[in-house]
Structure formats: structure tokens, C-alpha cells
Amino acid sequence: MERLKIKEILVSKEREKDVVAKGWVRTKRGSKNVNFIAMNDGSTIHNLQVVANVENFDEELLKNITTGASLAVTGKLADSQGSGQAVELIAGKIELLGKADPEKFPMQPKRHTLEFLRENAHLRFRTNTFGAIFRVRHAMAFAIHKYFNDKGFYYMHTPIITASDAEGAGQMFRVSTLDPKTPPLTEEGNIDFSKDFFGRATNLTVSGQLEGELGATALGEIYTFGPTFRAENSNTTRHLSEFWMIEPEMAFYDLTDNMDLAEDFLKSLIRYALDNCMDDLQFLANRLVQEEKNKPQDQRSMELIEKLRFVVENDFVRCTYTEAIEILKNSKYYKTNKFEFPVEWGIDLQSEHERYLVEKHFKRPVILVDYPKDIKAFYMKLNDDNKTVRAMDVLFPQIGEIIGGSQREEDYEKLLGRMQEMNIPADEMWWYLDTRRFGTVPHSGFGLGFERFVQFVTGMGNIRDVIPFPRAPKNAEF
Ligand code: ATP
Numbered sequence: 001m002e003r004l005k006i007k008e009i010l011v012s013k014e015r016e017k018d019v020v021a022k023g024w025v026r027t028k029r030g031s032k033n034v035n036f037i038a039m040n041d042g043s044t045i046h047n048l049q050v051v052a053n054v055e056n057f058d059e060e061l062l063k064n065i066t067t068g069a070s071l072a073v074t075g076k077l078a079d080s081q082g083s084g085q086a087v088e089l090i091a092g093k094i095e096l097l098g099k100a101d102p103e104k105f106p107m108q109p110k111r112h113t114l115e116f117l118r119e120n121a122h123l124r125f126r127t128n129t130f131g132a133i134f135r136v137r138h139a140m141a142f143a144i145h146k147y148f149n150d151k152g153f154y155y156m157h158t159p160i161i162t163a164s165d166a167e168g169a170g171q172m173f174r175v176s177t178l179d180p181k182t183p184p185l186t187e188e189g190n191i192d193f194s195k196d197f198f199g200r201a202t203n204l205t206v207s208g209q210l211e212g213e214l215g216a217t218a219l220g221e222i223y224t225f226g227p228t229f230r231a232e233n234s235n236t237t238r239h240l241s242e243f244w245m246i247e248p249e250m251a252f253y254d255l256t257d258n259m260d261l262a263e264d265f266l267k268s269l270i271r272y273a274l275d276n277c278m279d280d281l282q283f284l285a286n287r288l289v290q291e292e293k294n295k296p297q298d299q300r301s302m303e304l305i306e307k308l309r310f311v312v313e314n315d316f317v318r319c320t321y322t323e324a325i326e327i328l329k330n331s332k333y334y335k336t337n338k339f340e341f342p343v344e345w346g347i348d349l350q351s352e353h354e355r356y357l358v359e360k361h362f363k364r365p366v367i368l369v370d371y372p373k374d375i376k377a378f379y380m381k382l383n384d385d386n387k388t389v390r391a392m393d394v395l396f397p398q399i400g401e402i403i404g405g406s407q408r409e410e411d412y413e414k415l416l417g418r419m420q421e422m423n424i425p426a427d428e429m430w431w432y433l434d435t436r437r438f439g440t441v442p443h444s445g446f447g448l449g450f451e452r453f454v455q456f457v458t459g460m461g462n463i464r465d466v467i468p469f470p471r472a473p474k475n476a477e478f
């Protein structure tokens with residue numbers, strides 16, 4: 001007999017033949033004569049109502065049907081008497097696949113805090129909230145591949161273990177097979193990495209961009225979508241030690257082309273979510289309203305679906321870093337000392353500043369460009385003013401920076417000069433510099449933090465709740 005997913009059953013017109021549903025019990029309620037079992041199999045946020053007439057089943061079996069238990073139910077579909085669902089399954093046969101002792105199973109049918117669920121990350125998939133989040137996460141990953149494939153970009157797999165630490169000096173995880181107790185030492189007493197597995201010091205990558213540029217300057221347009229690692233000790237709601245990044249890199253794109261792509265890309269992903277994930281988004285929207293009930297009116301965020309539509313329907317503001325500093329300095333917030341961090345030309349913006357620009361000033365997503373060269377990476381293209389670089393950060397409400405990107409410096413001499421100024425070992429980066437020595441072209445790219453984006457789409461406040469198993473300082477349990 002054919003097993004149907006609950007998602008299919010809920011829209012099925014079949015009333016004659018037996019069907020089989022399999023899943024996990026969410027709740028059971030009922031009377032002396034009849035039990036109503038809400039069953040979920042992960043295919044949808046909605047549960048299937050299974051109706052079991054008590055007289056047809058063993059008492060012991062019914063007793064073991066508790067929250068978390070797994071079942072295979074065979075029976076006929078019927079138009080539902082109750083409200084809330086169109087179809088219910090009248091159980092003919094129930095097979096108990098696995099019990100879940102109610103004394104011990106942590107996921108009880110009540111509201112658990114997100115903190116509690118993080119401590120039970122192995123079981124939190126069983127909740128409505130996390131089911132919705134991870135279905136949306138999947139849909140967004142799929143939409144990303146679809147977007148780029150439709151545009152003729154190639155998916156490029158860049159290495160996870162890398163020897164270049166040009167970008168994140170001091171913030172990388174070392175990869176080594178040396179014995180930490182007795183590592184080989186050089187004459188100067190430093191660890192001798194020439195004896196290590198790769199014959200040199202290696203780390204987990206912080207970005208696939210540099211390798212991505214090698215692909216783009218031949219294949220034209222590529223993107224990476226893989227895990228990246230940062231060993232920075234930031235315990236915020238927007239940082240993970242292991243996160244997924246999408247990094248398109250395009251030959252013959254200048255900064256404007258780059259911005260146009262980033263805006264179109266983000267809007268198209270959100271549109272995909274609105275078109276394909278409405279049940280889950282609706283659930284998450286309601287969840288957010290409940291969560292924010294106790295917040296003062298002015299601290300509540302925009303209703304989730306309204307917010308997503310708003311981003312799709314409005315142009316992003318484009319503004320220079322220098323203009324942004326002016327706006328911040330002239331703001332009431334600044335004048336009444338409401339910012340925790342200083343605002344000064346040359347200083348990197350903090351998320352409080354980014355959010356002010358987006359949420360209070362422009363009331364739209366913002367793309368900031370032309371940042372001071374000293375706060376940006378060596379590979380960004382220098383502007384004619386010699387002070388700023390062709391960088392772009394896309395800032396979103398609630399999140400702050402969601403994308404960081406730039407037009408790359410394609411001039412060999414200028415790039416070398418920047419590397420020397422910033423103490424980047426040019427000899428180790430010979431392979432990167434070769435792109436500028438042979439057939440160099442203007443090119444651009446950016447990095448989208450996948451979890452920050454999923455946070456935005458799901459309305460979740462903490463980044464640890466949008467990745468199945470978060471890695472953060474002192475946190476790698478599951
Ligand atoms: P931030 O200043 O917000 O820490 P960053 O400037 O260090 O970020 P980039 O190096 O520009 O980040 O990385 C590109 C994108 O990757 C960011 O725009 C962000 O969406 C995401 N990202 C960066 N660091 C993290 C992190 N630790 N955890 C999750 N996402 C991150």
C-alpha cells in the first residue's frame with residue numbers, strides 16, 4: 001500500500017482506498033470512545049488528524065501513543081467533522097514504530113523557550129517552529145542554486161582547508177595533525193609547520209573569494225556556497241563560528257553591476273519564499289507576534305510577511321559611507337548620545353549605526369558604498385580620491401550587514417602596493433596575483449551570509465536558531 005506524505009494527504013480527494021501515513025505524534029486528545037491523534041511527518045507545518053475509535057484498538061497500544069512516539073497508520077480518508085482541517089484519517093490499523101516515554105521525552109506539547117530548545121538541539125526539529133525554519137532554510141538554499149543556474153553562473157567548490165590567511169589573520173581555526181604536546185620546533189623555537197601534514201601551516205577558510213576570483217576570470221560568472229569559519233570570540237545574535245556563505249564572483253562587472261545583482265538576488269530569493277513557503281512563513285509570522293507581545297510598541301518589528309513584501313517591492317537606497325557618517329552625526333540619536341559606539345569618518349560602522357540608517361532614517365534596505373580603504377580588505381579597488389575603495393555593504397532591517405562585497409582591484413601594481421601597505425605576504429599569494437598579470441579584467445563579487453539571510457526571512461532573532469547545529473564559542477555539543 002502506498003504511503004503518502006501528510007502534505008499530499010491534506011489535499012487528497014481519495015475516500016475509497018486505504019492510505020498509509022507515517023510520522024510522529026504531536027498531541028493526543030479524546031474521550032472514552034474516540035482518540036484524536038495529531039501526527040506530523042515533516043512534510044508540512046500542518047498535522048494530520050488521525051481518528052481512532054477506542055473499541056477497535058488495544059488499550060496498551062493507545063496508552064503508548066504519546067507525544068513524540070512514531071506511528072504508521074493505515075485507514076481511509078474522510079471529510080473532517082472538526083474545524084481546522086479538511087481531511088482526517090480514520091485509523092483501521094495503527095502500528096507503533098517507536099515509543100516516547102512521556103516522563104523522559106523533553107519535547108512536550110507546550111511552549112518551550114528557544115534557550116531550552118537550543119540545549120535540546122537534537123530534538124528541536126520535532127517542534128513546529130524548527131520544522132518551519134529548516135524547511136524555509138532548505139527552500140532558500142534551493143532558490144540560490146536556481147537563481148544562479150538560471151543566470152548562467154557556475155557553482156564552484158572552493159577549498160575548506162587553506163594555507164592563505166590573508167583575510168582573517170588571527171581569526172582562523174588551525175588545521176594540524178601535529179601532536180600539540182610535543183610539536184616539532186624550528187631553531188628559533190617556533191612550531192615547525194614544515195613538518196605538518198601539508199608541509200605548511202593551514203587553516204579552515206574564512207571565505208572562498210580569492211579562489212572564486214580564479215574561477216571567475218575564466219568561467220565568467222561563478223558562485224560558491226559552502227561553510228566558512230571564523231575563530232573570533234563574538235557572542236552575538238548575528239555571529240557563528242561556522243556559517244555558510246554564498247559568494248558570487250563576476251568578470252566584467254563594475255560596482256554598479258555588483259549592486260544591481262545583489263539587490264535582484266535578494267529580492268528574488270524573498271519572492272521565492274513568499275511564493276513557496278507561505279504556510280511556514282505564516283506560522284513564523286504568528287510566532288513573532290506572540291513573542292513580541294510584551295515588547296513596547298516602538299520596539300516591535302514589522303509583521304514578517306509585510307516586511308518581506310516591503311523588501312521585494314521597494315528599491316534599496318544607495319548611499320556613500322561619507323554621506324552615511326553625515327546622516328549619523330546629524331541624527332537625534334547621535335546628539336542625545338544614544339549610540340554606544342563612536343561615529344567618526346574612518347571608523348567601521350557598528351550594527352547599531354547600520355540599523356539606525358535602515359530602520360530609522362531610510363526605512364528601507366541600504367547599500368553603502370565607498371568605504372575608507374583602511375577598514376576594508378586589500379583586494380578592493382581604490383577610488384580616484386585615494387582614500388576610499390569600491391566596497392559595498394548591504395544593510396537590512398533587524399540584521400545590519402547581510403552582504404559585504406566590492407569591485408576588485410584589477411591593476412597589478414596597485415594591488416601589490418596595497419598588499420605591501422597592509423603587510424600581506426605577496427610572495428605567498430603569487431597565484432592570486434597571477435590573475436592580474438595575465439589577462440586581467442574588471443571584476444566584482446560579494447558574500448551573503450546564509451544564516452543572516454535565513455534569520456531575516458524567518459524573523460528569528462538569534463542566528464543559532466537558523467542553523468541545525470550552531471557552532472559558537474564554547475558550543476559544539478551536537
Ligand atoms: P560583521 O562585520 O557583521 O561581523 P564581516 O564584515 O566580518 O561581518 P564579511 O567578511 O564581509 O563579514 O562576510 C560577508 C558576510 O558573511 C557578512 O555580510 C555576513 O552576512 C556574513 N558573516 C560574516 N561573519 C559572520 C559570522 N561570524 N557568522 C555569520 N555570518 C557572518
Ligand code: MN
Binds near residue numbers: 393401403405
Ligand atoms: Mn563585511
